Amino acid sequence: MAQAQVVVIGGGIAGLAAAAFLSGAAGGPARARVTLLEASERLGGKLSGGEVGGVRVDLGAESMLARRPEAVELARAVGLGAELEPPTTAKAAIWTRGALRPLPGGQVMGVPGDLEALAKSGVLTAEGLERARHEGSGEGVADDVAIGRYVADRLGREVVDRLVEPLLGGVYAGHADEISLRAAVPQLLAIARGGGSLVEGVHELATRPQTVSTPVFQGLRGGIGTLPGAVAAACADAGVELRTRTAVEELRRTADGWRVVTGDGATLHADAVVLAVPAPAAARLLRTDVPGAAAELDGVEYAGMALVTLAFRRADLPEPPAGSGFLVPPVDGRRIKASTFSSNKWGWLERSAPDTFLLRTSLGRLHEEQALDLSDEELVAQSLADLGEAIGLTARPYDTAVTRWRAGLPQYPVGHLDRVARIRAAAGRVGGLALCGAAYDGVGIPACIASARTAVDALDKVLTPLTGENVTERTMGA
Structure with a gap:
């Protein structure tokens, strides 16, 4: 019998992990033939890297919790084990009541x-x-x-x-x-x-002793933004078809599986679907055939934030700031909500650019996303003003980058886990459908990867018999 065909919708780290688990790219047997569809031009979602000041840095998430195994295990499975590196320092501060306090x-x-x-x-x-x-x-x-x-x-x-x-x-x-x-x-x-x-x-x-002595957090040399590319490469080697710039316009249940209609008018038929997109997109796709899940997904609220990355010449900093950075309580009325001293925190970054000092700030939170509507210049100016007060910074950066993550962080209000249970129950009643991503079991990288594993396991009834047909594609109306 032919293997089941699964379409994964969404190419962030959860969707990539689901494709890796299904195809055997993360180890273990291949359980399905997989096609992954991503609407944007790149894979990785909130895991993104770029150059600032000629240095490769993370423009999204920069570390992963190592006390949970999922992210570290996936990194090792796709060949990045030798690139794992914990933070050089974890000494953080709180900027409150007019001073940096440990x-x-x-x-x-x-x-x-x-x-x-x-x-x-x-x-x-x-x-x-x-x-x-x-x-x-x-x-x-x-x-x-x-x-x-x-x-x-x-x-x-x-x-x-x-x-x-x-x-x-x-x-x-x-x-x-x-x-x-x-x-x-x-x-x-x-x-x-x-x-x-x-x-x-x-x-x-x-103070509970740890059974295993491991770092609390891990990074990757070259940045966490290298993880999606490595997972995608492993998936491609395992036979996964990866399509970017391919938005999904319609998802409908059929007698023997699912029909997936893309923005370019193509139709894919699959035995099962993994939805690895944010809650609003998932709600839109499920509105017709799984209205109960769609209604619950409509209730998931998102916050947006901006990251401002600043590159300084070390020669312009008589005394570079110490520690890994600081957090800012909203009650203090500052504009930034945190700053990370990236060159202090990550040894690989300091080694790769010893003459540069990189740091970043974050602005915006739930119901305060107006910060994202400011210009890049205004966000940089606000960051520099607060940094001047917090750490006495007077130097000017020689390069900057502003990254806006609109509706980037799902909120977990009281009752969130009950909502997730109802969403999964509704999907389970339809069959051949599972959901994963940051909106369900945690916003961190390991939690997103774990949600992908949960989604794949939920498809066992579809995957085990291996009764699917090859995916077919045609132009709508043909």
Whole structure:
């Protein structure tokens, strides 16, 4: 019997990972013949690289969580194992109350587990620290709660405003009072459900010995933006047909599979489809045949952000900034929400351009995307103004790049995981359909790759019999 034919719609890292798992490009047997369709001119989605100041840098995500195995394993499977490199420094700061203050140790996503370290950091005012020392009591959380509201009830508003908010903002570009504890920081949910001391629970979690001594984060020499190309090359070698500039206009269920209509008027027939596109695009394609899933997908909100990358000549910096960068609490009223000192953070970058110092800033968050409408020059000027106040930077960059990620980060409000379960249940009832990407199980690279694995596994009933026919294509109306 012929192998099943699967069409993967979307060529970000989740779609590429799904194609790799299906085709055997990531190891293991080939489970299907795969065609991947991507609307834009390039593969990789939010994993993107480019040159700034003559140096190759990441213009999107720059690191991947290594304590989860999925991203590191995929990198190794496609030949990038020797290129893995952890950050040179992870010493980060909080720019708050007019100064750079060390990110206190013993915290989990900003929730403190060591009040002495918190006091020494100077992040909180005396009043905020005193409130944190008098932890509020409360009943255990029954199911889910917004992390900001929960922490504020237990430890005070200032812990949320100056610690939890900037750390969550760096991941989701959202607001702590809306983000689900269960979805965003599940390791804290057991503490919340128990109803005991939050500080003691976080301390136990933060000091728990690791079974394997591995870096928390990993990067790739040349940038994380090299990962999609390596996965795509492995997929092509495994027989995957990769098509860019191919938008999908219509997706319809048929008696024996799916009909996929592209923007150029072609029709593909497949046994199964993996939708690896953002929620709005998935909702549009499922509106007719899976309206329940489409309605749920319509409710997924997205935040946008801009990244400003600045290249300086080291000779113009008498004292380059120390550490890996800093986060900015919104309560402080600054324009940027974070800055990464890329040349400090990544040894490969410093080695490749020893005479250049690269850093980047991020601007914009949920409901504050007006920053993305500013000109490149305005975003650079705002970044330089804040950097001048934060680290005393007076030098001018010799090159800059502005990257806008409009609607780039899905939000995970209270009830998000229940919504995801309903989406998957609706897709499962139709058969031969699975979804993956940042809108479901996590916005990080490992989570997106894991969602691709989940999607492929959900197609077992279609893949196991291997009963599909070769994909056929014709011009509409022919």
